[in-house]
Amino acid sequence: MRERNHWQVLVAILLAFGLVVAGCGNDDDDDSTPSPAPAPEETAPDGSEETAPDGEGAPEPAGDDMSMPGEGVSVSMARANWSTGYMQAAIYRTLLQELGYEVSDPSEAELAPATFYPALGEGEYDLWVNGWFPIHATLIDDAGVDDLVQPIGSEIVAGGLQGFIVDKATAEANGITMLDDIGDNPEMAALFDIDGNGRADLMGCNDGWGCQVVINDTIAQNGWEDTIEQVSAEHAALFADSVGRYNRGESILQYIWTPGAFTAELVPGSDVIWLSLGDPLPSQVGAAALPADQCPGQPCEMGFVAADIRVVATNEFLVANPAAAKLLEVVTIPVIDIALQNLAYDGGANTEADVQAAADEWISANRSTVDEWLAEARSASGFTPAPAPEPGEAMSDVPGEGVSVSMARANWSTGYMQAAIYRTLLQELGYEVSDPSEAELAPATFYPALGEGEYDLWVNGWFPIHATLIDDAGVDDLVQPIGSEIVAGGLQGFIVDKATAEANGITMLDDIGDNPEMAALFDIDGNGRADLMGCNDGWGCQVVINDTIAQNGWEDTIEQVSAEHAALFADSVGRYNRGESILQYIWTPGAFTAELVPGSDVIWLSLGDPLPSQVGAAALPADQCPGQPCEMGFVAADIRVVATNEFLVANPAAAKLLEVVTIPVIDIALQNLAYDGGANTEADVQAAADEWISANRSTVDEWLAEARASG
DSSP, rough: OOOOHHHHHHHHHHHHOOOOOOOOOOOOOOOOOOOOOOOOOOOOTTSSOOGGGGGGOOOOOOTTTTTTTTOOOOBBBBBEEEEEGGHHHHHHHHHHHHTOOOOOOGGGEEEHHHHHHHHHHSSSSSEEEEEEEEEEHHHHHHTTTTEEEEEEEEEEEEEEEEEEEEHHHHHHHHOOOBBBHHTTTTHHTTTTOSSSSSSSSEEOOOTTHHHHHHHHHHHHHHOOOOTEEOSSSSSHHHHHHHHHHHHHHOOEEEEEEEESSSHHHOOOOOTTTEEEEOOOOOGGOOOOOOOOTOOOSSSSOOOSSEEEEEEEEEEHHHHHHHHHHHHHHHHHOOOHHHHHHHHHHHTTTHHHHHHHHHHHHHHHTTTTHHHHHHHHHOOOOOOOOOOOOTOOOOOOOOTTTOEEEEEEEEEEEGGGEEEEEEHHHHHHTOOEOOOGGSSEOOHHHHHHHHHTTSSSEEEEEEEEEHHHHHHHOTTTTTTEEEEEEEEEEEEEEEEEEEHHHHTTTBHHHHHHHHHHHHHHHTOHHHHHHHHEEEOOOOOOHHHHHHHHHHHOTTTTTEEEEEEEEEHHHHHHHHHHHHHHEEEEEEESSSSSHHHHTTTTTTTEESSSSSSSOOOBBBBTTTTTTTTTSOOOSOEEEEEEEEEHHEEEEEEEEHHHHHHHHOOOHHHHHHHHHHHHHHHHSSSHHHHHHHHHHHTTTHHHHHHHHHHHHHO
């Protein structure tokens, strides 16, 4: 089998998720310790799984008395002065209106962050949805409104990639891979000097934007005041000027961000490269997982950690409007959906009517999930803002001292590193945590044991499919998922070898299930049914696959082979290499798509009639999933911690830690590839966890500080 370029594979994985992720960037957000919340009776088809608020039971159907909790309440909403955030503002405004709130048009209050945050603190506005963290934390602090406003929710976690690009021709001709190459060398700086003053003109950010501050502080920290100057003006105009100069063959040095259409006009790796930095600001340390052809200066320290995009609202508004607070807390928007709208906007769909139409279309496409959020909002009974620490208030560095924690892990290796990371962080808080490798279980075994108190937690919950296993175990009122470890990070589905698919016109699982002749192509044991290499006994995917076969009436044409997944996959790889047909269930993050690459070796199959709980097309290109729209039979899973209510209530520091930790899916994919390549001992797994913690130390310390403040 030919060698794979792992970076190409990682880019394919990112495309599969529709995400560009790098580093971590969470802002301090001390929410109250979660109350026990029962697991939901229903799960959202986009993979999100929501629990009832404030320890109450599952939401009752909304009646007339609770369907419009915002009726008669006016909300003053602003938006940021960058077009890549317009659709989000329109989505949130529309959802608040569905709750009965009278919401001002945010397009009539378009502000820079440095203008918005003081006005927010003064009560001129109630909220916006365009907070970028951690860089906006400085602006909130500078405005002196830390005790009046707070970020809320997880709109987009680690979704904002930012940095500096130069045209590839100039970079290659002069050996430029780092911003340092320009800042430390006046001759290099002169290549980007437009106004003739001897300094490189870095096309940067609008006045009042957080990135403007970061760029100027980075220049000052590195002593580049004589070689680089930031040009601050309307970013769209500066970028358009850079595109024009690029098209004329001139050198360019430009700040850009994603999601946005910038990388569609100047493509990293083709037209431009990202620059790395040798000495970024301490708050912005965190290498991005970008391939060397896009960012030759490895490790790729871009000068900005990947930003969390979050709502920011006044505490007064949140306390007075618990329904709105709950809505702002639970809404999430996939970064790929924003990127697609940004491209359409850049392509001409750029009126306010176009923006609202895009928001309405997104809401319609995600209607069942939106209705779940609205139901939670209607049932919300109160909100407690994050407490500000009292002056001189003492807090323990080890709030878990003397507390033993029993931790398990799932019996799939792609989740090992996450378990090691969480265990290590709990140990840093003083908890004595059992070795999860000594309690490796299938979900169907774990959840009953969790409910019986045999374990306190694991970090390997996949939702919505594990909601069924929790319900089957009868422990809904004893355990709950917590936090947003990886949102919409678990892509799952069925693959067939490309040769068989193309030779027989197979694009759908239906093509096999509805046709005995096609099914026979994948029949290994000679019983006339296609052998679908599936999931271990006790895994949630095993249930979904069997239920999908039954729902579609394919019992006579397809049978799931349930055994050790790793062995089944290895068998499929062997048969693929011998030129035989294969039908296999896989998931990402994992190394599976490095061995059998979608679009090259295999294709993903679509389904005509997935289970109702698993409806939701994946944003995969047609060469990887020819059956468009790509209904894979599984919605992208949210990977979450699941713990007992008893443990969470008794250990607020641990509860807060479990709530705030997030791990970029690309980091897991990297470790999975290394594991598959031979770094697969328990020591290797712990070393990978330790390395990840070290690389994200500043963010980790923020999480630990939040946890200690809660304990």
